[in-house]
Amino acid sequence: MKNYSVTEQIAIFMDGTEYGDENLKNSMQFELEKRLRQREKEGQPLRVYCGYDVTGPDLHLGHTVTMRKLRKFQDLGHEVVFVIGTFTSLIGDPSDRETARKPRSMEMILKESKLYAEQAFKILDRQKTKLRFNHEWLNRLSLMDFVNLASQFTLQQLLTRENFRKRMEKEDTIRFQEILYPLAQAYDAVELRADVQLGATEQLFNLMTGRKLQEFFGMEPQICLTFPILVGIDGEKRMSKSAGNYIGICESPLEKYQKLMQLPAGAIPSYIRLLTRWSLREKEEMIHALQNAAGNDREILKSVALEIIAGIDGEQAAHAIPNDLTDPSKS
Secondary structure (H helix, E strand, O other), X not given: OOOOOHHHHHHHHHOOOOOOOHHHHHHHHHHHHHHHHHXXXXXXXXXXXXXXXXXXXXXXXXXXXXXXXXXXXXXXXXXXXXXXXXXXXXXXXXXXXXOOOOOOOHHHHHHHHHHHHHHHOOOOOHHHEEEEEOHHHHOOOXXXXXXXHHOOOOHHHHHOOHHHHHHHHOOOOOOHHHHHHHHHHHHHHHHHOOOXXXXXXXXXXXXXXXXXXXXXXXXXXXXXXXXXXXXXXXXXXXXXXXXXXXXXXOOOHHHHHHHHOOOOHHHHHHXXXXXXXXXXXXXXXXXXXXXXXXXXXXXXXXXXXXXXXXXXXXXXXXXXXXHHHHOHHHO
């Protein structure tokens, strides 16, 4: 495999990131370059992780946005840890919620977490992936440990999240464990001594909390790479089972293809940027071609759909899609 320079790696890793703040993005990119050069000098890889709470038995394409980036880190020789939030799933991440999540049992979470791992390995290199479950270390923390973690933050900081504000305005319940969620998730970064954490833009608060806790424990703060939420096949709402606009990782290649071909034109660029294995140049060329397709974008969408399927199920599965379905005039 080609040896990539630090500059080339930064371009690959920052591709698709979104922060809502250009200064923060520039700061994270600067820190990433500094850390890459430091680790290169030491002859050590970056330690990179992403955590996935268990919210059901199935993963969908929205989850693969960060998985695809984790795979990029693996391919370029870095250490990847896939964390399943077996403990944090008991609390429930409030990042994307304007209502409290329903409580779940550890028994159900552990059962579904095994399915998560197998689905993740459709994207990640099984041999190069360290699989961890965060109940392994969070169960060991005492009440005093949590008090010490909480001492690093104010209640105002933890309640400034927009979804909490909306819930308070509606006088909806905010359970105390939801306030503790960022502390629990942030401790993952401490336990793993992470250099980089990946997540969705809506989880930026949690990731930045991890930085603060690492500094509290005398560590270098992790670099946070956040990515936009993937819209579903309706092109409007975030992809989710509850919205009925999702594409499951374990669905057959044919089912994936039929759903992907329903994408409206406006959603295609984000699928190109976030879900394909193409190089930066190839992505830009495809998006440019799409912008100049003058309404004749079915052939481009077909290429995108087959590339996404190949990245999950393999090239053979993509080639096996019947020709009459891949013919844009018959889709």
